[in-house]
Amino acid sequence: MVWGRPAVAGVAMVVSAVLVACSGPPGAAGGRQPRGGPNVLRVVGPFELHSLDPARSDGFFTRLRVAETLVDADGRGDLRPGLAAAWRVSDDQRAWTFSLRPDTVFHDGTKVTAETVAASLTNARGERGTPWGDAPVAAITANAGEVQVQLDRPYAPLPAVLAHAGTQVLAPASYNSDRTVKKVIGTGPYRVERIEQPSAIEVVAFEGWAGKKPDIERISYQAVGRAETRALMAESGQADVTLGIDPVSRQRVQRAAGVEIKSVTLPRTILLKVNAGHRVLGDLRVRQAVSAALDRKAMATALLRDPEMAATQFFPPSLSEWHQDSVPPLAHDPSQARELLAQAGWAPGPDGVLTRNGQRFEISLRTFPDRPELPVLATAVQAALKELGIRVNVQVGNSSEIPAGHKDGTLELGLYARNFALVPDPLVTLLNDYGPRGADWGAMGWSNAELARTLSDLADGTDAAAAAAGRQQVSGILQRELPVIPVAWYRQSAVVSDRVNGFTLDPLERSWLIDEVRWSS
Known part of the structure; x- marks a missing residue:
């Protein structure tokens, strides 16, 4: 397949093949119908609960209020x-x-x-x-x-x-004697009634809640791993709110009767994490070549069905204080990519794969299916780099394999979506991800003293003008050095049954706002 602006049809073939491989019928593994009756709001999503500890529960209990x-x-x-x-x-x-x-x-x-x-x-x-x-x-x-x-x-x-x-x-009473969490007893408008880790949670309205009483008394959440299965459950009425719909399924589901698609742009970027301490990827010219090989507009159009999500810089427009119109946008330029690789000493071998000093340019890329667009984007990245003579082995596994590879040094490339609003101020995430030691979901084998100093100054507190200049400096360094390579920005979608009204998506993903949902009259 030739990768470039005319290759949108080729990208579409890639996404179709991957979705077929990942699909399955309702009731397949991870596809059990949520419990409940006509008065239970049935929520389905891709996320599993692996811990009750607030630090490791992926925000489940704030999202469920x-x-x-x-x-x-x-x-x-x-x-x-x-x-x-x-x-x-x-x-x-x-x-x-x-x-x-x-x-x-x-x-x-x-x-x-x-x-x-x-x-x-x-x-x-x-x-x-x-x-x-x-x-x-x-x-x-x-x-x-x-x-x-x-x-x-x-x-x-x-x-x-x-x-x-x-x-x-x-x-x-939530804690054991050793201070580990044994149950979740909070203060929100819903309380936990039942948990079956990792796949099911049921909550009921809390009688002692002093705020506005929720209209919906009971909510059942069910983790369903396959995006295609979730889409089929939404279409068939097995779910009232379905989270994590892939772009292809979204186009099909929106034609179904009795459902509505809700979407919101998130402060999240799909990133290609690069091991900058790697013998090959540590060369800035190679990272720049990988970036220039990516036709982000074609990928966003064919795979995300949304050309506006092509990431021309690290921070999405939804982060208005951090997004910088002044930085040169990341662009698709295969000729420049080949020139940069040649400058780095790489030349095509007999089979077309680049070689240098007898070493073939072969690397692995890890990703995971929790967010259904990641495997198809990984396949598109693989195809783009193949056109340059870089052989990429895509490994679709568990999300934990990327931080594990960071820790043991075996990760070469990792594709994931990073949320910059886990803390409402993106500065906190940046301090962790791009500090001197890097982080699981940030830099690997790379640090920059100027960046670290700028982030530290911002954390100490400064006036508005100095803060704006600091944010611009941070964006510029990340754009030049590419410790991670932006691929796409992110729009979240949910399918909502006509059984309910008032469902909205939180752009920060802190809450599913279920206490604001009402039964349709």
Whole structure:
């Protein structure tokens, strides 16, 4: 297949082949129909629950509105009260005080106090490698009915960190004697009734919720691994809300009766993680050539059915403060890619595969099917690099294989979608992903002192003009150095049954907003 702008039809053939391989009938593995009757909202998605620990539960219990965090955020990322009604910071920027929402109770009836909140946040600090675990916190205490967080140094994004799902506040009875989580007892409008890990969760409305009462009493969530199976369940009425619909299925499902497609652009980018410490990929010219080989517009058009999602830079337009119109856009230029590879010493071998000093240019690319567009995009990347003479072995496995490959050094390329709003302030994610040591879902074998210094200055707090200049500098460095290569931006879609009204998608993916859904009249 010849890759380029005329190759959209070829890309479509790739996506069709992969979807056939990944599809299956309802009832196939991971495709069990969710439990419930006519008064149960049936939610289906690709995500499995592998831990009850807030730091490792992928935000399940904030998305299901079971647990709350001290700070909340709206769809634009603006912070707002959560369990904390208000907060303030000391003049030296090292002490933050959070006043709690009055008369709040946990699902087991115990009262929310400054002491129980401080204890829950202290437990969550034990999980390193998380935004909260890595924050420069010296002490968490309760004083005069307020929660106080003392810092080792100024850290401007602290309130945003306390909106991360890993800081959700749980009741004392949630913990074993060793402080591990044995059950999820939160404060949200729904409480947990049943969990069957990793695939099923049922929640019911909490009678003690002081806010607006949810219209829907019971919700059943079912993990279904195959995108095609989820689409068939949406079409057949086996699900009321279906998350994680691939672009091809979306086009088919939107013609079905009794359903509606909801979509929202997310602060998420599909990235090609590169092992910059690799004997071949450590050469900037090679990373630039890989980037130039990608016809992002054709890939977004044929595979995502959305040409606007072609990623010309690291940050999507939905992150208006970080997206930079001033940076030169990443462009498809196969001629430049070949020239860069030649400069790096690579020349075509007898079978067309590039060689240098007797070494063939063969690398592996790991990805996973949890997000259904990833395997098809990986196949398109494979085809694009093949045209340059680079042989890529695509390995579709578990999402854990990318961080595992980062840790043991075996990862060469990894394709995944990175959410920059896991914490409402993207700075927190960047500090973790592009620090001196890199991170599972960030840089590998690469660091940049100027970038680290700029991120640190932003975290210390600065005026608006200096912050804007710092964000522009960060974007420029990532665009030039390509420790990860942007492939596509991201639009999330859900299929919603006409049994319900009022469902919307949260652009930050912090919540499924199910407490706002109503039964159709």
